[in-house]
Structures are given as C-alpha cells and as structure tokens.
Amino acid sequence: MEHSREDEIRDRLADIAGPDPGPAERALLGRLIRSYLAKTPANVDRLGELLRGGDTATLREHAHAMKGSASNIGANSLATVFAEVEQAACQGIVGDPELTLGRIACEQALVLEILEKLADADEAQVPFRS
Template sequence: MERSREDEVRERLADIAGDDPGPGERALLGRLVRSFLEKNPAGVDQLAELLRGGDPGMLREHAHALKGSATNIGADSLARVFAEIEHAARDGVVPDPDLMLGRIACEQALVYPVLEKIAAEG
C-alpha cells in the first residue's frame, strides 16, 4: 500500500525532531518546510532549462540536488521523479522535458498543500 504524501513528510519530520517535538523543534521544522516551498519552484524552473538545454552533466547535478532537498523533508514521491532524471542523465540521456515536468507538477500539486499545512503548524 502506498503511503500518502502527508505520511511520507510527517514520518521524515518525526525522524528529524522525534514524535513529540517541542516548540523549538516545531519552529525549526516549519522553517525547513517553508524554505523548501520558497526555493523548490525556482529549482524546478532551472531544471526545466537544463532539460530543454540537453546537457546531461549539469542536469544530473541539479536533479541530484533537488532530489536531496525533497528527500530531506520527506517529499519522497517528488524525490523519486528527480532521481529518475538524475539516473537518466548519469547514463547520458536527457528525458523528455514535457513528460518529466508534468510529473513534477503533479507531485508538487499533491505535496505542496501538505507542506503548507505542516509549515502553518510550526
């Protein structure tokens, strides 16, 4: 059974701060999540340019960084899309930009509301 986007994120944040975080930990988690929400769209815009530009080396590095930031906050489903791009680029293949950007947009539409809800809790 697939975990929900909220379960993915909450499990990761519990790994970071424990099951019963205090006010300081909740504030830190809120800042972490807000930072991701602020920076991820620009990172994806840059990824789009790299997908359309066709440079596998730079694409791999950027997809790897995006995967890491998504993994850090528990956006595992989004991280898996970045990982697919990273692995394809490592093999010298630039995936179809429209397909990959569409998948990213779908994942963002599912996980961003969860992240906004969690950020508001902190």
C-alpha cells in the same frame, strides 16, 4: 498498509524532530518547510531549462540536489522523479522535458499543498505525526 504522501512527510519530520517537538524543534521544522516552499518553484524552473538544453552533467547535479531536498522532507514520490532524471542524465540521456516537467508539477503540487498545511499546523502547535 500504504502510506500516503502526507504520512511519509509527517513521518520524516517526526524523524527529524521527534514525535512531540518542542519549540526549538518546531522552529527548525518551520524553517525547513518554509525554505523548501520558497526554493522549490525556482529550482523546478531551472530543471526545466536544463531539460530543454543544458548539459547532462549540470542536469544530473541539479536533479541530484533536488532529489536530496525532496528526500529530506519525506517527499519520496517527488524524490523518485528527480532520481530518474539524475540517473538518465548519468547515462547521457535527457528525457522528454514536457513529460518530465508534467510529472514533477503533479507531484510538486501535492507536496507543496501538504507542506503549506503542515506549516499552518505548526503555527497552531499541532503534532507533525498523525
């Protein structure tokens, strides 16, 4: 059975806080989600700058950090794209910036929509795991 992006994110959040999080765990998840929502657009902008002309070492480090952030919230497809950028940079290769940023934008839009929905669900005390 295939897991949707939302299932992957919900499963990861449940791994962090348990299937029925209490107030402290919900607060932690809320901070995690809001931090990701706040920081990701600027981090993607920076990645774009690096893809268009930064050195591969800085690109690799930035892509690695973004991969970790995406993995931490269960955004596995987005983490995979960042991992590909990181791996290419390790080899001294910078892929086509527009193609790469297009892939990231598509995945990011899906992830941010899910996280916004889960942040709203958290405020309504809805369980993170379906």
